[in-house]
Amino acid sequence: MLQPADTIDLETLSLRPGDGRRIDARVRVDPVSLGGQPYGIAEGAVDARLDVSRTLLGYALRLRFDAPLEGACMRCMADARPTISVDAREVDQPGESEELDSPYLDDDLLAVAAWAHDALVLALPAKVLCRDECRGLCAVCGADLNTADPEEHRHQDNKDPRWAKLDELKL
Numbered sequence: 001m002l003q004p005a006d007t008i009d010l011e012t013l014s015l016r017p018g019d020g021r022r023i024d025a026r027v028r029v030d031p032v033s034l035g036g037q038p039y040g041i042a043e044g045a046v047d048a049r050l051d052v053s054r055t056l057l058g059y060a061l062r063l064r065f066d067a068p069l070e071g072a073c074m075r076c077m078a079d080a081r082p083t084i085s086v087d088a089r090e091v092d093q094p095g096e097s098e099e100l101d102s103p104y105l106d107d108d109l110l111a112v113a114a115w116a117h118d119a120l121v122l123a124l125p126a127k128v129l130c131r132d133e134c135r136g137l138c139a140v141c142g143a144d145l146n147t148a149d150p151e152e153h154r155h156q157d158n159k160d161p162r163w164a165k166l167d168e169l170k171l
Contacts, residue, residue: 004028004045011108015054023050027116029067032124039071039128041120048116058092059105063112067120074127075136076144082128088119 005025013021027048031040048065064087073080092102104115135145140155159167 006111006113008050008110008112009108010052010059010105010110013052015052017054017056020051020053023052024048025050025112027065028113029116029120030113032117032121034071034124034128035074037072037074039069039124042068042070046116048112050112055091055093058094058100059090059102061090061092061102061105061110063088063090063115063119065116067123069124069128071128073130073134075129075134076146077137078130078134078144078146080128080130082125084120084123084125086116086119086123088115088122090115 004027005023006028008023008025015021025048026045028045029041031038033039046065046067048063051062051064053060065085067084067086069080069082069084071080072078090102090104091100092105093100104111104118137143138145138148138153138155143153145153
């Protein structure tokens with residue numbers, strides 16, 4: 001069983017410039033919300049691998065994990081359980097430019113849980129789907145098009161009368 005780690009004190013690793021260490025830990029990942037729909041992580045935590053390298057002035061960090069997401073499919077509202085692979089990197093070089101200051105590192109205390117949450121949000125696909133070929137719901141009756149027979153699922157062509165004038169256009 002991996003040690004739970006929401007924060008890690010990098011000072012305790014006693015790394016000199018050029019040294020590195022790999023840490024395997026259980027990291028809590030808070031649920032995310034997409035379009036008002038909550039998506040959580042199975043068990044609320046992931047097994048993560050953190051690579052820490054000491055530079056002359058700071059640290060170079062890499063965080064990797066697979067997150068089993070749980071929530072509703074954005075097309076058909078069925079249960080979606082995709083696994084999102086996350087590979088995030090951070091560099092912290094105090095005193096250098098602003099781009100080289102990691103928001104997750106305060107002195108030598110690394111906020112791994114906050115970093116894991118933000119990295120997961122950035123790795124999420126544009127649409128969380130139950131499967132890649134999800135056909136969604138019928139726009140007319142709301143039937144699940146994944147289970148409906150395409151030969152039998154039809155609707156009469158009831159055009160909205162407000163658009164009738166557009167049919168008269170000759171393009």
